[in-house]
Amino acid sequence: MPDFTPWPEQEAARYRALGYWRGQTFGAWLRELAGKHGPRVAVVAGDRGLTYTELDHAADRLAAGLSGLGLRRGDRVVVQLPNDIVFLEAVFALFRLGVLPVFALPAHRETEIAHLVEHSDATAYLTTRELEVPSKARVLHADALPYGDPGTQDGPQPGDVAFLQLSGGSTGLPKLIPRTHDDYLYSVRASAGICGLDTGTVYLCALPAAHNFPLSSPGVLGVLHAGGRVVMAPRPTPDVAFPLIERERVTVTALVPPLALVWLRAAARTSHDLSSLRLLQVGGAKLAAETARQVRPVLGCRLQQVFGMAEGLVNYTRADDPDDIVETTQGRPISPHDELLVVDPAGRPVAPGDVGELLTRGPYTIRGYYRDADPAAFTEDGYYRTGDLVRLTPSGHLVVEGRAKDLINRGGEKVSPEEVESHLLEHPAVLDAAVVEVPDAYLGERTCAFVVPNGPPPSAAEIRSFVRSRGLAEYKVPDRVEIVAAFPSTGVGKTSKRELRAALRAAVRGGQ
Numbered sequence: 048m049p050d051f052t053p054w055p056e057q058e059a060a061r062y063r064a065l066g067y068w069r070g071q072t073f074g075a076w077l078r079e080l081a082g083k084h085g086p087r088v089a090v091v092a093g094d095r096g097l098t099y100t101e102l103d104h105a106a107d108r109l110a111a112g113l114s115g116l117g118l119r120r121g122d123r124v125v126v127q128l129p130n131d132i133v134f135l136e137a138v139f140a141l142f143r144l145g146v147l148p149v150f151a152l153p154a155h156r157e158t159e160i161a162h163l164v165e166h167s168d169a170t171a172y173l174t175t176r177e178l179e180v181p182s183k184a185r186v187l188h189a190d191a192l193p194y195g196d197p198g199t200q201d202g203p204q205p206g207d208v209a210f211l212q213l214s215g216g217s218t219g220l221p222k223l224i225p226r227t228h229d230d231y232l233y234s235v236r237a238s239a240g241i242c243g244l245d246t247g248t249v250y251l252c253a254l255p256a257a258h259n260f261p262l263s264s265p266g267v268l269g270v271l272h273a274g275g276r277v278v279m280a281p282r283p284t285p286d287v288a289f290p291l292i293e294r295e296r297v298t299v300t301a302l303v304p305p306l307a308l309v310w311l312r313a314a315a316r317t318s319h320d321l322s323s324l325r326l327l328q329v330g331g332a333k334l335a336a337e338t339a340r341q342v343r344p345v346l347g348c349r350l351q352q353v354f355g356m357a358e359g360l361v362n363y364t365r366a367d368d369p370d371d372i373v374e375t376t377q378g379r380p381i382s383p384h385d386e387l388l389v390v391d392p393a394g395r396p397v398a399p400g401d402v403g404e405l406l407t408r409g410p411y412t413i414r415g416y417y418r419d420a421d422p423a424a425f426t427e428d429g430y431y432r433t434g435d436l437v438r439l440t441p442s443g444h445l446v447v448e449g450r451a452k453d454l455i456n457r458g459g460e461k462v463s464p465e466e467v468e469s470h471l472l473e474h475p476a477v478l479d480a481a482v483v484e485v486p487d488a489y490l491g492e493r494t495c496a497f498v499v500p501n502g503p504p505p506s507a508a509e510i511r512s513f514v515r516s517r518g519l520a521e522y523k524v525p526d527r528v529e530i531v532a533a534f535p536s537t538g539v540g541k542t543s544k545r546e547l548r549a550a551l552r553a554a555v556r557g558g559q
């Protein structure tokens with residue numbers, strides 16, 4: 048079973064010839080950055096900061112220490128860390144060794160970590176004492192990492208997989224996304240260019256650093272590429288973020304839509320000086336145009352919409368796009384060599400401007416999941432089926448109109464109904480379960496679990512605490528539970544989610 052599906056050689060040669068894939072690893076890249084920007088501050092968290100030179104040295108010493116523990120090129124380590132300096136030290140140390148970080152999120156709990164450890168055959172689980180959940184893997188604590196004397200390790204090749212990221216995937220358990228040094232560095236460099244980052248950039252990392260958006264769109268890595276400064280925020284809420292913006296003179300940050308709403312409300316009455324902010328990026332879920340229009344008047348900065356996916360493709364609105372494009376579209380692709388198709392359910396291209404499913408392939412979009420999980424997510428000719436329903440405007444911008452995949456986007460956090468349903472079915476009083484989204488003014492969507500009991504009905508509170516007790520991230524616990532006698536079914540006897548959704552919307556409108 049191949050760990051990852053390579054691009055066809057002809058495409059790979061083209062991406063190299065175009066200068067997209069430069070044959071550099073993350074380890075070599077950081078060394079180059081240290082050469083260019085050595086004494087500048089690369090990252091700040093709380094009262095600590097590291098210069099580019101210090102980060103480069105820390106990565107070397109930690110790589111040596113981890114190698115001393117027996118970690119070897121090609122091994123996998125599940126990394127679950129808060130937004131802190133140690134996140135960058137650890138990730139770069141692993142990159143230098145050619146050990147693949149498997150990026151967990153701080154919200155993940157026992158069940159998700161166990162799945163990641165198992166699915167990736169991880170040799171270790173690197174986390175903090177606060178975030179740690181019980182695991183069979185060998186635990187490495189962030190406050191007790193081994194720093195050794197740098198030696199020469201047998202590092203990875205630029206075409207190797209650098210790390211594994213989680214898919215928001217629509218099938219039961221999260222799939223792993225293998226990204227190579229070459230392809231990811233291309234998306235980082237190109238993103239930094241599109242977003243106009245430079246040595247004056249001060250980026251507040253408010254979302255969890257391991258997620259693709261704050262990591263590379265252009266995120267933490269894009270800021271390092273430009274020689275700017277990353278400010279790590281332990282939480283994204285205004286009480287934590289606003290004082291940091293004032294203290295560090297933050298110029299750029301990235302938020303999901305519900306947080307953007309919270310910030311807009313708080314900014315209208317804050318005493319903190321937010322005048323250093325130049326750009327607010329919003330992505331991960333659809334941003335309402337009304338919210339988009341408030342960004343400049345309330346925060347005094349430009350808005351950029353970002354529509355991306357850990358599988359690859361990222362779209363940005365551009366600095367020179369007219370306001371209405373920035374407010375009403377989700378941008379256009381990074382690369383002139385991103386190939387986009389908008390197709391009908393039979394896979395045929397729709398008429399220009401019509402809505403269809405977005406398929407994509409290109410220089411930084413994967414051709415297969417780790418160990419070929421879910422091959423049906425890719426077409427025969429290598430396009431990734433995004434599951435997003437979009438339309439293309441005449442100007443070439445994408446507008447996300449809906450979804451063809453069974454996935455709930457809870458304010459940017461992706462919930463697989465199938466995953467939650469499989470846990471609900473484990474409850475002794477549950478005969479059948481179906482999880483659907485319910486529209487929500489704040490999160491965009493919330494989750495509702497419809498449950499058919501097999502005897503005396505359990506209470507909603509019991510169902511929710513049961514899901515929680517299964518060791519799942521809190522955002523997967525159903526926001527609402529409806530006990531019903533039976534499910535409507537489709538012609539072929541499958542539960543009709545469409546009817547469940549309709550019933551739910553009617554109930555929401557009826558104020559029940």
Ligand code: OOB
Nearest residue numbers: 215259260264330331332333353354355356357447
């Ligand atoms: C980002 O990545 P993922 O992997 O957590 O989720 C990808 C999915 C997309 O397929 C789409 O369904 C949804 O999230 N999405 C958006 C969106 N941005 C992402 N839907 C509507 N509007 C948007 N602006 O979420 C991600 C990765 C890199 C950059 C930004 C977001």
